[in-house]
Amino acid sequence: MKITTNKVTFDEPLYCESGRILQPFEVVYETYGELNEDRSNVIIITHALTGSHHAAGVYEGESKAGWWDGFIGDGKAIDTTKYFVICMNNIGSCFGSTSPLSPHPLDGKPYRFRFPVLTISDIVKAQIRVMKYLEINSVYAVVGGSLGGMQALCYAVEYPKFAKHIIMIASTAYTRPWAIAYNKVTTEAIRNDPDFKDGYYDPADIKENGLKGLAVGRMAGHISFLSPQSMDRKFGRRYVGQDGLYELFGRFEVERYMEYNGYNFPHKFDPLSYLYIVKTMNIFNASRGSDTLEQSLSTIKSNLHLISFSGDLLFRPVEMEEIYETMKNIGKSDIVTYKMIESDYGHDAFLVEIDKFDDYVKDILQENI
Amino acid sequence: MKITTNKVTFDEPLYCESGRILQPFEVVYETYGELNEDRSNVIIITHALTGSHHAAGVYEGESKAGWWDGFIGDGKAIDTTKYFVICMNNIGSCFGSTSPLSPHPLDGKPYRFRFPVLTISDIVKAQIRVMKYLEINSVYAVVGGSLGGMQALCYAVEYPKFAKHIIMIASTAYTRPWAIAYNKVTTEAIRNDPDFKDGYYDPADIKENGLKGLAVGRMAGHISFLSPQSMDRKFGRRYVGQDGLYELFGRFEVERYMEYNGYNFPHKFDPLSYLYIVKTMNIFNASRGSDTLEQSLSTIKSNLHLISFSGDLLFRPVEMEEIYETMKNIGKSDIVTYKMIESDYGHDAFLVEIDKFDDYVKDILQENI
Numbered sequence: 101m102k103i104t105t106n107k108v109t110f111d112e113p114l115y116c117e118s119g120r121i122l123q124p125f126e127v128v129y130e131t132y133g134e135l136n137e138d139r140s141n142v143i144i145i146t147h148a149l150t151g152s153h154h155a156a157g158v159y160e161g162e163s164k165a166g167w168w169d170g171f172i173g174d175g176k177a178i179d180t181t182k183y184f185v186i187c188m189n190n191i192g193s194c195f196g197s198t199s200p201l202s203p204h205p206l207d208g209k210p211y212r213f214r215f216p217v218l219t220i221s222d223i224v225k226a227q228i229r230v231m232k233y234l235e236i237n238s239v240y241a242v243v244g245g246s247l248g249g250m251q252a253l254c255y256a257v258e259y260p261k262f263a264k265h266i267i268m269i270a271s272t273a274y275t276r277p278w279a280i281a282y283n284k285v286t287t288e289a290i291r292n293d294p295d296f297k298d299g300y301y302d303p304a305d306i307k308e309n310g311l312k313g314l315a316v317g318r319m320a321g322h323i324s325f326l327s328p329q330s331m332d333r334k335f336g337r338r339y340v341g342q343d344g345l346y347e348l349f350g351r352f353e354v355e356r357y358m359e360y361n362g363y364n365f366p367h368k369f370d371p372l373s374y375l376y377i378v379k380t381m382n383i384f385n386a387s388r389g390s391d392t393l394e395q396s397l398s399t400i401k402s403n404l405h406l407i408s409f410s411g412d413l414l415f416r417p418v419e420m421e422e423i424y425e426t427m428k429n430i431g432k433s434d435i436v437t438y439k440m441i442e443s444d445y446g447h448d449a450f451l452v453e454i455d456k457f458d459d460y461v462k463d464i465l466q467e468n469i
Numbered sequence: 470m471k472i473t474t475n476k477v478t479f480d481e482p483l484y485c486e487s488g489r490i491l492q493p494f495e496v497v498y499e500t501y502g503e504l505n506e507d508r509s510n511v512i513i514i515t516h517a518l519t520g521s522h523h524a525a526g527v528y529e530g531e532s533k534a535g536w537w538d539g540f541i542g543d544g545k546a547i548d549t550t551k552y553f554v555i556c557m558n559n560i561g562s563c564f565g566s567t568s569p570l571s572p573h574p575l576d577g578k579p580y581r582f583r584f585p586v587l588t589i590s591d592i593v594k595a596q597i598r599v600m601k602y603l604e605i606n607s608v609y610a611v612v613g614g615s616l617g618g619m620q621a622l623c624y625a626v627e628y629p630k631f632a633k634h635i636i637m638i639a640s641t642a643y644t645r646p647w648a649i650a651y652n653k654v655t656t657e658a659i660r661n662d663p664d665f666k667d668g669y670y671d672p673a674d675i676k677e678n679g680l681k682g683l684a685v686g687r688m689a690g691h692i693s694f695l696s697p698q699s700m701d702r703k704f705g706r707r708y709v710g711q712d713g714l715y716e717l718f719g720r721f722e723v724e725r726y727m728e729y730n731g732y733n734f735p736h737k738f739d740p741l742s743y744l745y746i747v748k749t750m751n752i753f754n755a756s757r758g759s760d761t762l763e764q765s766l767s768t769i770k771s772n773l774h775l776i777s778f779s780g781d782l783l784f785r786p787v788e789m790e791e792i793y794e795t796m797k798n799i800g801k802s803d804i805v806t807y808k809m810i811e812s813d814y815g816h817d818a819f820l821v822e823i824d825k826f827d828d829y830v831k832d833i834l835q836e837n838i
Contacts, residue, residue: 383717385706
């Protein structure tokens with residue numbers, strides 16, 4: 101599989117939904133496979149909250165593969181021998197695209213809280229600019245899970261002729277309060293941490309020493325990614341260094357898991373980016389600007405494929421079913437499909453239970469569904 | 470309804486499961502109704518994590534009723550015209566019973582982290598001492614929800630002849646990792662707050678100014694008390710001061726709810742107490758000391774009544790069903806009942822949906838079930 105990583109800088113402004121502009125702005129992206137001659141084999145992968153453009157493959161000298169490596173590659177569901185796959189780092193994120201730590205054009209100092217509030221529409225708009233730059237005017241498919249699924253739906257609603265297939269996984273048409281509440285724990289934990297310094301922290305310092313508020317918030321996030329059932333199976337009541345003697349004083353394996361995932365996180369993710377991206381999730385509402393979801397989905401011309409997971413508490417099957425039912429109600433039965441995957445894994449299923457839906461996605465892409 | 474509030478001090482030691490002792494120790498308790506002549510009309514109410522002995526009625530000059538006021542009172546499910554009801558503040562808690570802020574007998578300074586790790590068994594043992602002091606050798610019923618349900622089960626297992634009826638609501642025989650994970654967010658948030666001062670804070674200062682770590686942790690707790698469905702109904706995507714203009718920048722009602730419940734909490738609850746009580750919950754395991762749950766439940770002679778809520782994610786119906794099935798498997802079908810209440814409210818249902826189970830409890834107490 102051929103991998104390339106690139107960055108593109110746009111000098112023309114990005115007009116954001118908030119009325120603010122980003123100028124200049126940059127997008128980092130990665131590609132897998134090769135573009136065919138008539139440019140008809142493009143698949144866009146949209147990433148989730150803390151994801152990056154590095155969706156597949158292993159960088160030289162590293163051991164960790166891209167976040168959807170089991171899904172994207174030669175012969176895999178997103179088959180890179182057939183498709184030219186591109187994954188762009190969302191603007192606002194901290195993996196190279198323009199973010200709150202990028203220099204403000206006025207003074208060259210980091211934007212920090214001067215960065216505009218972004219929306220999923222803004223993120224997708226920036227991606228469309230990259231596609232134009234690459235002279236790709238339409239794609240075969242857009243595929244994304246969670247926050248990536250919101251982007252996928254946004255493509256369907258706002259760029260009706262752009263994608264032949266939209267595959268939206270473990271996501272929603274508008275974020276419900278359960279998810280907003282988890283995000284609230286994180287944003288408050290960050291905001292309260294004195295080392296956050298109201299956003300005026302030294303990024304190198306955070307990367308080196310961590311940020312406890314972000315760590316604690318991330319722990320709350322990790323609960324939302326799992327489910328009671330998956331935690332039972334994964335951890336039970338096992339203690340670290342299992343020993344009856346320590347029963348009253350020991351540390352549970354689930355506690356170690358929370359510590360590990362919490363405290364490591366600030367070493368690899370930026371707190372300001374976290375705040376801005378969480379905001380895009382909270383305010384995502386596919387029917388914003390329309391009176392109803394019916395009206396907003398009425399523009400859709402792509403084939404919209406919805407995949408949910410039965411154990412997902414963050415973006416529940418019922419949320420995806422609402423999109424499915426709405427599409428049917430507005431006479432679009434012929435371009436919508438819905439599948440709920442049985443899984444008690446929780447929201448993380450879209451990352452860790454790929455084997456439960458990869459054949460289904462393969463069938464969609466081969467147009468057998 | 471006659472209400473009394475009392476405190477009793479025990480000079481004889483309380484031997485804790487950890488091998489440590491508490492000496493002296495104090496328990497604050499409240500009673501409702503009147504003890505009959507043959508002392509046969511006693512019902513113990515066991516309280517949950519942040520509850521107190523103030524379970525019912527309204528104190529003079531106050532407007533807020535006790536935490537289970539809809540359930541306990543004249544003519545209510547726990548009928549105080551018939552029963553003498555007693556609710557004791559758990560040791561370790563911060564409403565008057567011996568706690569980590571009580572003076573250590575050696576130096577008169579607060580125990581803080583010198584306080585022994587407590588277990589549910591220790592809490593119940595202290596309650597039994599109060600009952601002996603009141604010359605009550607057996608009770609008609611013990612009724613508790615959540616952490617109070619753990620205490621109720623503990624009465625059943627460890628004091629088989631003490632209660633005729635045990636009513637255990639929205640609880641578990643052993644705490645699962647999902648609950649432990651939420652508790653972890655809270656304990657880490659407290660521990661990381663510089664104002665916690667590793668436990669050497671000034672309690673008056675916390676009460677006055679709050680403790681952000683405890684506030685953030687409590688927000689996580691509040692997620693666990695609800696459910697995705699109950700949040701949808703309670704908050705939807707409504708903004709505070711609903712106004713389309715503020716869509717990108719506004720505050721969601723669910724965010725205000727989290728802030729309100731989070732930031733008010735440290736003004737009324739002590740962080741060291743929180744840490745110690747959360748620990749009793751995490752390490753609660755009714756089969757500790759036995760090889761199996763079967764073995765541990767085999768001592769039970771009380772009528773054990775189990776009530777769960779279909780939408781409870783913290784202590785799920787399946788956890789209560791396990792107790793029910795185990796009781797049947799060991800030949801105790803005649804003394805166990807189980808009812809799942811349909812509710813999508815989440816764990817908090819045991820506090821807020823009393824009208825869904827009060828008649829059932831009335832029937833249990835009238836021995837119609």
